[in-house]
Amino acid sequence: MTTTTADRRLSGPPRPGTSRPPELLRLVALARGDEKHDPSVPSTLDVLWVLYDAVLAVSPDRVADPDRDRFLLSKGHAPAAFYAVLATKGFVPESWLRDGLGATGSRLGHHPDRVLVPGVEIGSGSLGHGLPLAVGTALGLRAQRRDARVVVLVGDAELDEGSNAEAIAVAGRLGLDRLTCVVIDNDSASHGWPGGIGSRFAVEGWEQREVDGHDHRALRDALSGSGSGRPRVVVARTVAKNPSVATARQEAMA
Amino acid sequence: MRNRFYDTVTDLLDTHPRLTVVLADIGVERLREQAMVGVAGGLALTGMRPVVHTYAPFLVERAYEQVKLDLGHQDVGALLVSTGASHDAAEEGRTHQAPADVALMAALPGWTVHAPGHPAELEDVVRRAAATDDRVYVRMSTRSNATARSADGRVQLVRGGTGPLVLAVGPALDDVLAACAGLPVRVAWTATPHPLDAAGLRAAAGDEQRVAVVEPYLAGTSAAAVAEAFADRPVRAVHVGVRRDVEVRRYGTPADHDAVHGLDPTGIRRRVATLLR
Numbered sequence: 001m002t003t004t005t006a007d008r009r010l011s012g013p014p015r016p017g018t019s020r021p022p023e024l025l026r027l028v029a030l031a032r033g034d035e036k037h038d039p040s041v042p043s044t045l046d047v048l049w050v051l052y053d054a055v056l057a058v059s060p061d062r063v064a065d066p067d068r069d070r071f072l073l074s075k076g077h078a079p080a081a082f083y084a085v086l087a088t089k090g091f092v093p094e095s096w097l098r099d100g101l102g103a104t105g106s107r108l109g110h111h112p113d114r115v116l117v118p119g120v121e122i123g124s125g126s127l128g129h130g131l132p133l134a135v136g137t138a139l140g141l142r143a144q145r146r147d148a149r150v151v152v153l154v155g156d157a158e159l160d161e162g163s164n165a166e167a168i169a170v171a172g173r174l175g176l177d178r179l180t181c182v183v184i185d186n187d188s189a190s191h192g193w194p195g196g197i198g199s200r201f202a203v204e205g206w207e208q209r210e211v212d213g214h215d216h217r218a219l220r221d222a223l224s225g226s227g228s229g230r231p232r233v234v235v236a237r238t239v240a241k242n243p244s245v246a247t248a249r250q251e252a253m254a
Numbered sequence: 255m256r257n258r259f260y261d262t263v264t265d266l267l268d269t270h271p272r273l274t275v276v277l278a279d280i281g282v283e284r285l286r287e288q289a290m291v292g293v294a295g296g297l298a299l300t301g302m303r304p305v306v307h308t309y310a311p312f313l314v315e316r317a318y319e320q321v322k323l324d325l326g327h328q329d330v331g332a333l334l335v336s337t338g339a340s341h342d343a344a345e346e347g348r349t350h351q352a353p354a355d356v357a358l359m360a361a362l363p364g365w366t367v368h369a370p371g372h373p374a375e376l377e378d379v380v381r382r383a384a385a386t387d388d389r390v391y392v393r394m395s396t397r398s399n400a401t402a403r404s405a406d407g408r409v410q411l412v413r414g415g416t417g418p419l420v421l422a423v424g425p426a427l428d429d430v431l432a433a434c435a436g437l438p439v440r441v442a443w444t445a446t447p448h449p450l451d452a453a454g455l456r457a458a459a460g461d462e463q464r465v466a467v468v469e470p471y472l473a474g475t476s477a478a479a480v481a482e483a484f485a486d487r488p489v490r491a492v493h494v495g496v497r498r499d500v501e502v503r504r505y506g507t508p509a510d511h512d513a514v515h516g517l518d519p520t521g522i523r524r525r526v527a528t529l530l531r
Contacts, residue, residue, distance in 0.1 A: 114329070122328060123327045126319065126323055128288075129292060129319075132288060132289040132291075132292020132293055132295075132296065133296040133324055134296060135292070135293050135296060136294060136297045136300075136304075137297070139274075139297060140300030140301070140302045141300055143302060144300065144302075146300075162288070163288035163289060163320075166286040166288055166289035167289045167293075169286070170286065170293070
């Protein structure tokens with residue numbers, strides 16, 4: 001897999017299936033107080049926007065509705081894009097973004113806290129927690145015969161954490177078909193994933209999709225619907241975090 | 255105690271629709287401890303009441319970050335019930351022993367820790383905890399006292415009189431009573447080491463300035479709580495528990511290990527007697 005296509009996509013004109021509203025981009029810029037993780041903001045923005053704009057059945061007046069769809073940001077390291085999407089959709093006021101992320105008294109930290117931010121389903125930041133929490137959430141909803149979907153977003157490097165392997169196996173074996181895991185693949189896993197990320201899920205019984213992580217139409221199609229009797233993984237390809245390292249790793253694996 | 259736990263939970267499952275046992279019910283098995291606690295957090299986020307059960311070292315130590323983040327940080331509760339207290343599994347060796355469990359759980363905000371000393375007490379604390387959404391850790395032991403007491407969270411005076419106060423926690427009571435036979439001391443007991451009932455401890459101690467705590471897990475686990483309870487006056491405190499300074503590399507029986515740690519009646523008596531000099 002090369003990264004040049006995705007590179008061009010981020011820097012070039014929007015593709016036909018892609019439209020980031022000006023309001024969203026303005027709020028992303030406003031939220032960028034988190035210098036440390038700034039490069040990862042563009043990798044998640046399109047997925048987050050498509051989820052909240054076109055996929056998830058959730059809105060500011062439904063944050064306590066037991067039948068709402070849940071989005072769990074496991075990779076809590078790029079919250080500016082997440083906060084901007086939440087603000088664009090009215091979950092949090094724009095003034096919270098203006099306060100600066102991580103400032104004293106701010107509700108918006110460098111890693112999101114569900115207790116502090118309406119619409120945030122889990123507090124995250126330490127990698128490898130979102131997927132097991134999502135499995136439990138999907139199980140709890142199933143036990144209550146609720147039809148809500150659970151979408152959890154992880155990074156490809158996050159899959160280095162062994163807790164994910166436990167959760168992938170459990171979810172597959174239990175046939176949690178209301179669960180979707182989005183893997184943002186910016187080729188930053190320490191040792192790569194020979195055979196592809198999706199295959200790690202597929203071998204445990206998941207349905208796998210792979211899409212351009214910036215093509216809104218393709219994302220919407222991949223993220224919509226379920227009912228296959230299996231959980232679904234959507235690998236969203238994006239620009240490599242460190243292209244030269246990624247290339248060297250791929251050559252070593254070849 | 256373990257069989258009583260299984261019976262109690264089986265009974266509760268019939269009457270508490272929100273109760274979910276993360277072990278038998280959903281097949282997470284005895285392994286995958288990180289996912290087990292993470293799944294419990296997810297269940298609780300949907301309003302279920304998870305009960306998580308496995309061996310103490312795998313529940314508390316292996317999955318400690320999950321306990322911290324997937325339950326506490328998410329602001330949800332669960333009932334964690336461990337088996338294999340301290341060196342109950344003496345023959346299994348260090349891998350199956352977690353004497354620091356009470357200290358670790360007490361280091362996280364919002365947890366209540368029960369160490370029942372009798373199967374009836376175990377049933378009582380499990381039934382009460384199952385009916386709440388609190389974060390509760392119950393430490394089961396194969397050891398128990400001859401008679402059940404009221405595991406209501408309070409420190410209760412068991413043997414009055416004068417002299418130093420000896421506080422026994424959970425299943426340590428019978429050994430403490432045997433150890434203190436004929437000694438001029440008072441004996442109190444609790445099944446709830448955290449949060450420690452400071453008012454009850456002060457009431458039991460009266461004006462006394464000498465206190466011994468016999469806790470059948472990491473020695474000194476309750477030291478901060480005891481110091482806090484007596485912050486307004488000088489108190490000499492002796493803490494008898496599982497030794498911190500050595501890993502006991504031997505097998506044998508729990509009683510053998512008690513002797514090594516000074517948690518048998520002879521050892522307890524020796525330590526309590528230091529307060530009488």
